Amino acid sequence: MTTITRFAPSPTGRLHVGNIRTALHNWLLAAKAGARGDDARFMLRIDDTDQERSKEEYVEATRADLAWLGIVPDGEERQSERFHLYDAAFDKLREAGRVYPCYETAQELELKRKIQLGRGKPPIYDRGALEMTDAERVGKEAEGVQPHWRFKLDHSAPITWDDGVRGPQKFDASLISDPVIRRANGSWLYMLPSAVDDVEMGITDVLRGEDHVSNTAAQVQMFEAMGATPPRFAHEALLVGTEGKLSKRLGSLGCDSFRERGIEPEAIVAMLARLGTSQPVEPIAERDVLVETFDLSTFGRAPARFDDAELDRVNAAIVHQLSYADVKHRLPEGMGEDGWHAVRPNLAHLGEAADWWKLVTGPVDARDFDAETKAFLTEALAALEWDDNPWHTLTAALKESTGRKGKQLFQPLRQALTGMDHGPDMGELLPLIGESEVKLRLEQAVG
Ligand code: GLU
Numbered sequence: 001m002t003t004i005t006r007f008a009p010s011p012t013g014r015l016h017v018g019n020i021r022t023a024l025h026n027w028l029l030a031a032k033a034g035a036r037g038d039d040a041r042f043m044l045r046i047d048d049t050d051q052e053r054s055k056e057e058y059v060e061a062t063r064a065d066l067a068w069l070g071i072v073p074d075g076e077e078r079q080s081e082r083f084h085l086y087d088a089a090f091d092k093l094r095e096a097g098r099v100y101p102c103y104e105t106a107q108e109l110e111l112k113r114k115i116q117l118g119r120g121k122p123p124i125y126d127r128g129a130l131e132m133t134d135a136e137r138v139g140k141e142a143e144g145v146q147p148h149w150r151f152k153l154d155h156s157a158p159i160t161w162d163d164g165v166r167g168p169q170k171f172d173a174s175l176i177s178d179p180v181i182r183r184a185n186g187s188w189l190y191m192l193p194s195a196v197d198d199v200e201m202g203i204t205d206v207l208r209g210e211d212h213v214s215n216t217a218a219q220v221q222m223f224e225a226m227g228a229t230p231p232r233f234a235h236e237a238l239l240v241g242t243e244g245k246l247s248k249r250l251g252s253l254g255c256d257s258f259r260e261r262g263i264e265p266e267a268i269v270a271m272l273a274r275l276g277t278s279q280p281v282e283p284i285a286e287r288d289v290l291v292e293t294f295d296l297s298t299f300g301r302a303p304a305r306f307d308d309a310e311l312d313r314v315n316a317a318i319v320h321q322l323s324y325a326d327v328k329h330r331l332p333e334g335m336g337e338d339g340w341h342a343v344r345p346n347l348a349h350l351g352e353a354a355d356w357w358k359l360v361t362g363p364v365d366a367r368d369f370d371a372e373t374k375a376f377l378t379e380a381l382a383a384l385e386w387d388d389n390p391w392h393t394l395t396a397a398l399k400e401s402t403g404r405k406g407k408q409l410f411q412p413l414r415q416a417l418t419g420m421d422h423g424p425d426m427g428e429l430l431p432l433i434g435e436s437e438v439k440l441r442l443e444q445a446v447g
Contacts (some may be wrong), residue, residue, distance in 0.1 A: 003033035005042040005205050007073070008194065011058035011072035014254045015065045017306060018209065018239045021272040025236065026207050027071045028294040030272060031205045044073035045197060048080045049188040065255040069265045070287065070373040077201060079193050086188055089196045090181075093151070098225045099181065101147030102129035103140045105355065125177035127254055146184040151192065151222060152179050158335040159217045163232025164207065164296040171217040177285045179218045191215060195222040199293070203231050207296075210235040234296055237276055250306060258423060262349025264322075283317030316348045324373075336432025342428035356424055366444060373412045374446045376402060380413060381442045386435040392447030416445035 003027040010021055027042045034040035044066070048054035060080075066073065093099040104112075113123040129150070130142075140147070147439035159171040178368040198206060198219075204280075206216075213235050223230040257269055266285045272288045274281045277298040284290055322344070324337040331340060332354040343356040358364075369377065383397040384390065395413070399405055414426060418440060421430070430438060 001033070002202070003030055003038045003205060004043060004201065004203050005030045005039040005041070005202065005207060006045045006198070006203050007071075008045040008047050008197075008208075010047040010050065010053075010190075011055060011062060012053040013058060014061055015310040016251050017253045017268075017272070018250060020069065020255070020268065021239055021275070021304075022208055023066060023071050023345070024069070024269060024272050025294075026122050028291055029205055029207055029296070031287075031291040032294050034078070041074040042071075043201060043203070044076040045201070046076065046078040046080075046193070047190065048078055048189070049083075049193055051080065051187075053242075054080070068255055068259070069269060070268075076222060077197065078199065079188075080192070082197065082200075083188075085196050085200055086193045089192065090149070091270065093192075093222075093225055094149075096225065098152050100129060100148050100152055100178075101137065102139070102150055102180070102366045103132070103147050103192045104128065113343075119185070122175060123177075124175065142180075148180055148184045149182040150178040151181050152226075153218060153220065154225075155223055159220050160219055161216070161230065161233050162204075164232060165236050166210070166213075166234075166301065169213070169215075173217070176214060176217055178274075179215075191218060192222060195219045195226070198231055198397050199223065199226055199228040205232045205234070207234045207236065207323065209238055211238065235342055236299055237301055237303050239306050241275070241438075242305055242307045244305065248336075262351045263311060263315050264318050264350070267311060267318045270318065271311055271314050275306065276300055277300070281310060281314060283314045283321070285318050285321050312348060319350055322350075327353075334361065338428070339432055342424045344405075346424050359418040359420065359423060359429065362433075362441075364417070364436065365440060367419065369412065369416070369445060376404070376412055377416050377442055378446050380416075380441065381446065384439065384442070387445055389427065390435070390438075391430045417441050 003394070007019075007023040009023075015023070017336060022330065030042035044063075046054075046059055046061070046062070052232045063076075090099060109125075112128075114124060116126075129147075131153075137147075143336045152178060153173040157173075159169075159173055161169050163169050179189070179191050181189055183189065197203070215232050216235070220230045220233075221428060238246060239250060241250055245387050255265075260267075267283070269287070270290065271281050273284075277294060277295075277302060279295070279298050324340045327340065327350060330350055335353065335357050339357060339360065340353070343353050346356055347353060378397055379401065383394055383399075383401065383438040385393050387393055395409060399409055402409075412420070414423065415421065417426070417433065418429070433441075443445045
């Protein structure tokens with residue numbers, strides 16, 4: 001079996017969280033097929049037919065974002081290098097009578113729409129151009145009007161496919177406008193090039209947002225008109241913000257903002273892999289597990305809600321799993337494996353490791369202790385013994401000699417030694433701070 005999926009962004013902007021999700025799901029679909037023994041590939045297709053709006057910097061940013069997320073394509077194609085394929089397909093479809101020239105201006109089309117809507121009818125293109133005589137066409141061109149081109153849908157039978165998420169789909173082609181596939185200046189709209197590439201690249205599975213469902217209906221007929229079997233289609237529900245709407249903010253939320261916020265790529269991946277499915281979002285850092293459990297049949301029809309607070313929770317839980325080897329190049333200077341293990345449980349994101357590390361390297365904020373606490377800390381100074389587990393030894397001795405316990409016992413020590421009311425486990429911090437510095441801090445505390 002062969003499974004080839006693709007992610008097809010238009011390089012007219014940075015990837016946002018919705019695109020990232022589509023890319024990830026296509027990657028997961030291929031990876032799962034690969035794990036099953038299929039000849040599987042995940043392709044990146046750059047949809048850059050719009051040469052004015054497409055920018056090289058966005059192509060590069062897309063590659064970099066995917067690399068950061070660990071979503072590695074097995075190949076890349078660019079539509080701007082494939083115009084000859086679209087021309088050839090266009091010519092064939094035209095010969096077969098499936099593509100026809102239209103001369104209406106945008107204003108004329110808008111007027112037709114308004115009239116239809118005013119009559120309570122759906123605004124479907126009336127195929128006026130098909131009624132034109134050759135002489136009328138020649139006349140238009142003599143006036144200097146260049147035609148744009150539509151794909152002629154076949155109205156004779158319903159369009160059907162079995163959608164991987166939505167189940168069996170059925171569309172009446174007469175309720176869809178013949179799509180414009182090429183502009184008067186010869187440039188391409190998305191529809192035909194995409195179908196041509198899906199055939200030519202051997203794409204077996206098209207997984208994309210449900211905003212493409214009506215495109216799919218038209219494209220199914222394009223595949224058939226080109227003599228190709230349509231790929232399997234699956235349309236996932238869209239991603240919305242916590243307020244339940246497609247938000248502007250989500251549209252601008254991308255890898256840069258995640259990185260700045262200290263979100264690990266594995267956290268986004270873990271969250272987006274499961275969001276909108278019946279499987280729980282869990283802080284799963286192992287890709288293999290996400291691949292194994294990825295299952296289109298668990299995808300729901302309701303919009304998937306993207307919640308920042310949930311991402312923060314997943315991120316913290318992912319950070320708590322990272323090994324020293326994973327992160328050592330990102331840790332503050334001098335922080336070794338023991339240091340990492342001491343601070344790791346306290347981190348919401350990796351950047352905080354530097355803050356906690358300052359408790360070890362000092363200086364710590366001085367506190368103004370009352371006389372009673374100073375007396376207690378003086379006793380601590382005397383009781384300090386630097387063995388295998390100095391914190392345990394010290395607190396056990398003080399508990400015995402002073403009768404203090406719980407917060408009363410631990411809090412003044414923590415405050416004197418770290419300047420903080422809370423923080424990493426003191427038993428792990430003490431050896432990192434070191435004997436002489438611990439003594440010094442206690443001495444400073446008692447003044
Ligand atoms: N470039 C199209 C888009 O970003 C691709 C859609 C598709 O997956 O076919 O919407």
